[in-house]
Amino acid sequence: MTIATPASTIAIRRRRQPATPYLLLLPAVLILLVGLGYPVYWQVVTSLQEYGMMQQFGAPPTFAGLDNYARIFSDERLLPVVTRSLIFCLVNAFLTVAIGLGLALLMKAVHGAVRITMQVVLLLAWATPLVAAVTVFRWLFDYRAGVVNWLLVQIGLDQYQGYAWLAQPLTFFVVATLVIVWMSVPFVAMSLYAGLTQVSEEVLEAARLDGASPAQILRHILLPLVRPVLAIVLLLQIIWDLRVFAQIRLLQDAGAPISETNLLGNFIYELGIGSQDFSGAAAVSIFVLLLTVLLAAPYVRSLMKEDAA
């Protein structure tokens, strides 16, 4: 073992400094270029090309400008899909955050044992793999032997005898919302609860001594203090709920009308994998990617602040 003197170490470090970080980044950059960079590039190029059946059989693609975009955005199937996706996304995101906030406040208010029970149960739901969760909900809402229909009939709602939830678009989305809210609330509740525990007991005690009611403490102290977390969590939820694909795909297997229950991700899947319209699928994908980047900008900005700190 050679022991470098401090002086020579500094000299070595200074000489190496420019190259080392780039070498360390190289593997990550390469894998990102291969796994994501090239697909994005391909998508941009393909969305500008005529890529039909001829090209499937080897003919070189021809440049088509924005034809694909024009074609897809005038496609009568797209507007309902986009509208549906946006409504579904917003309803789910706000519902999730509202319930999550409620649970976080409840956890802050209740006794230790109840709080731990709630935390364990939330972790349980959080940890359940997506496919298993959706499968369980299909079973809960099974039209023949599902426990939900049984319960509804028990409380006197006889019309739910053998009711097929997943066969109608509206009730289909009710079930989809329940799955997604069930799965997503734990993250929101835990993040907000962590934010709430940052509020110091002294501040709350001082407010109480000054005679503030619980409602006032909530409105004037707790909510303003968790607002940054609340904003981030809501934004993430909107971004995540916009890309819902797997849950819908898995629920559609139960016999739902596909074209009336497709969201954006499912539409892309159907265009690309289903009908081999790669330029069309690429055009919609670019639209989704741009929308995501746009929505993600405030979140990324807040993270960059953390990086600078």
Place this chain on the structure above:
Amino acid sequence: MTAATETGTGVAAPAAAPAVRDAAAVARRPRPRVGKILLGALGVVLSLVWAFPVYWMLLSAVTPDARLRADTPSFLPTHFTLANFGSVLTGSGFGGALRMSLMVTLVTIVLVLAFAFLAALAISRWRFRGRTSFVLAVLFIQMLPAEGLFIAQYKMLSTVGASAPVLGLNSVLGISVLYTAMLVPFTIWMLRGFVAGIPAELEEAAMVDGLSRTKAFLRITFPLLAPGLVASGVYAFLQAWNEFTTALVILPAESRQTLPIWLRSFLSASANRGIDWGEVMAASTLIAVPVIVFFLFVQGRMTSGLVAGAVKG
């Protein structure tokens, strides 16, 4: 009590309803008990509601199919059986899918940890030209949805697979590369926090004491990073194990399905002869329980790991 009442009502907003004011006033003494008990009861009820789907999955998995089809469901394991698990495990597909899932997950974890660790080191220990752009790119990339990329990834792998099947559709390596690319950005970000939590001075002090830079890193910094690497590894495991969307597109062959895709086929196959929900729930349980146990187990470790990441001394 009266003084508290006075202050309570004095500060209350004029718009507040009398009932709210009274509640606020009473909050001084008796309310914490009644109120806390009511809130506690609410907490328990909500916990039961949230736990019910998982309970129902476990219960149905150990109940015979005939009992599940009965007019009145039973809410306790009165007809306990392990037959459902037996038929899933001996049935076709589960073993193969398990092996596929394990291979994909393992390759992904190794690649993600190696690549992300090196990159995290670079961005937290060096200030260099292009660093900010790199961080910015990483943060945006981690937000990109698989749903906006899978068509291109499918085309890419099918083209590559024509000349190099080990990297094409249905290959372990092909999908692992895609998973790695998807997970590396967030993992870099996560590890960056851990690396930044260990002051470079520690390493420098060790070098002053006579260790080489490599040795100082391996003996001082690396052990302190272990919790961070474990946390990132668990994150990668959960993501790769549960991933559905990309696997659906990239692994179309039935013999190459990972567990989530296999579960879907299993359910569809079962639907042809009237779904055997006992078996389907047993299959779901087999996929979910290891993940849940693992998650609950490391959850505590991960939080304490985050705390322990702050250096003592």
